[in-house]
Amino acid sequence: MNKEEIIHINKDEFYDIIKNNENVIIDFYSTECPPCEALAEKYIELSKRYGSKILFTKIFRQENKDLAMSLNVMSSPTLLFYKNGVEIGQRLLGYINKEDILKNIALMGVEIKEDIVSNEKIFDTIIIGSGPAGATASIYASRYNMSNVVIGGEIGGMVAKTHLVDNYPALPNIEGSELSQKLLQHFKKYDQCEHVMDVVKQIEKDDNGIFKIITDGNRHYKGKSLIIALGTEKRKAGIKGESEFSGKGISYCTICDGMFYQDKVVAVLGAGDAALTGALHLSDVSTDVYLIYRKEEFSAKDEALKEEVKKRHNIHLISSSNVLEIQGSNIVEEIILDKEYNGSNKLKIDGLFIEIGTIPNDALLEKLGIEKNDSGFIKIDQNCKTNLEGVYAAGDITTGFSDLKQIVVAEAMGAVSATSAKKYISQKK
C-alpha cells in the first residue's frame, strides 16, 4: 500500500476497501459542517505522514446516507478505523483532536512519529481563538502593524454553527457560515497576520515575559503578548445514556447534524435562544420537533424567535418537563420524560439535540494563573486586561458586558484587547 493521498469513496466501494486494505480510516463528512472543516487540515497532514501504512478515505455522507445509517453514523464528521476489515478503537466525532486520532493509529500497530514544528519568530501578539473576538483582535492588531498569529480550532467559532444571523449591523439575515467566511477573509488579508487552524494545548511564559504556545499538531509559537478569545462550548445535560449515545442520536449542533434527521422525528432540549434557533432549523428538515424545557415559559430573549417557534405547526412544546433517560439498542430510539406527555412518559424519537447553554473553554488556562469568576469566565477590566501582565481576553469567555454573549459584543472586545496589547508592547520597547 502506498497511498499518501486521501481518496474519496462511495457506498459501493466501502466493503471492498476495508476488506482489501490492512489499515483504513474512513471520514464521513458533510457540507456546511464546521467540525468537518476543522478536521480537514489535520486529516491531510496525517495522510501525508502515515499514508504509506494506512489508507485515508473520505465518504460524503449526504450521497451515501444508507451506508451511514447502516453503520449508525449520525454525526459529522465521524472517523471510523478498520484493521483487516474489522472496526477497531474508538469512533471519533464532532471536534476531533489529533491526539485521539493518533491513539487509534497506534492501535493499528503503526509507529507514531510526530515532529515538533517550531516557529522562532516572536510575534507582537498571539491570538487564541478564531471566532468573532479573535478575528477582530487580529484585524485591529494588523492595522496597528503588529505581527500576529491567530490560532483557532475552527473558523468563525460559534457563528459558523449558527443558522441565520439577523442582528449583525449592515448584514441582515446572513447565514452563519457566510459570516464566518467573511470574517476569515477579512483578518487573513493583512500581511501582518498568520492564521493557523489548530488547537492550543499548552500556554507557557518564560522568564523574559515571552509567551510560548504549543498546539495539538505540535507547533510552537512565541509572542510578546497574548489575547485569549477561546469562547465557550455546549453544556452537557448529564442525562443517563447521554455519553453512550453521543453521535448515535445525541447531538449538540443542529447546523452540523440536522440533515441526518431529514424526515425523522427529533427532540430539542432547552428553551434559550440557541434551542429555539435549533428547533426552527430542524423544523425545516424533520417531520416533527419536540421542544422540551424545564420551565413554563421559554428563557430565550429574542421575541421574534419565540413567535416564529410558536407558529410552526411541526414544533410541539413540552414545557415543565425533564428528560430522565435516553434509550435505544444501538442508536437513540426513545427518551423517558419525568412527566406524561399525550398519555405516556416515553417519547419515540430518532434524535435528541441538547441546547442548554454554554460553558467557557477554560481548561487550557488552569496553569496560567488567570483570574476567573466562579463559573470559569475570565475576569477583565474595561480595557480587556486580565490580572496577568501582557494577557488580554475578549468575547464570550470573559465577564465583559455582563451576560450579553453576542457577535458584536465579542468583536468590540476583540478591538479593545488588540488596542491594549498594542499599548503594552509599545511601553515595553
Ligand SMILES: Cc1cc2nc3c(=O)[nH]c(=O)nc-3n(C[C@H](O)[C@H](O)[C@H](O)COP(=O)(O)OP(=O)(O)OC[C@H]3O[C@@H](n4cnc5c(N)ncnc54)[C@H](O)[C@@H]3O)c2cc1C
Ligand atoms: C446557536 C447559536 C446562535 C447564535 N446566534 C447569534 C446571533 O444571531 N447573533 C449574535 O450576535 N450572536 C449569536 N450567537 C452568539 C455568538 O455566536 C457568540 O457570542 C460569538 O460567536 C462569540 O464569539 P467569540 O469569538 O467570543 O467565541 P466563539 O465564537 O465561541 O469562538 C471561539 C474560538 O476559540 C476556538 N478555540 C476554543 N478552544 C481552543 C483551543 N484550545 N485552541 C485553539 N482555539 C480554540 C474555537 O475553535 C473558536 O474559533 C449565537 C450562538 C449560538 C450558539
